Amino acid sequence: MKKWLGSSGVCINQDGQLLMVLQGRPAENKTWSIPSGGKEQEETFEECCIREVKEETGYTVEVVEKLKVKQRTYEQINVAVEAHYFLVKVVGGKRNFQDPDNLIYDIAWKDVRVNLPRRPRIS
Incomplete structure (x- = not known):
């Protein structure tokens, strides 16, 4: 089984907004997501994250903390x-x-x- 390794950067500004990119292949519907991409062989996961954010957005970032590792297998x-x-x-x-x-x-x-729906008031 082939293994893909990558990193994503979650960046929130002072106004509570998340840095996102609109991406997709030319023939695909484009979707908003956080900057992310594949790890190069000589990189750490942190270096991959920093590089991907820079490549995709132009911003230079530093890692504040590791949030999580997500693992999934696509058998098909x-x-x-x-x-x-x-x-x-x-x-x-x-x-x-x-x-x-x-x-x-x-x-x-x-x-x-x-924006969650309001719950009705009970009198």
């Missing part, structure tokens, strides 16, 4: 996935498309507050 395509998630903060750079894979279509700070 014979691939095991291990993704490391890190909380990061912006320390430099500016919003800029630098994606070498040409899969990024937009970069934005998105409001992540959930």
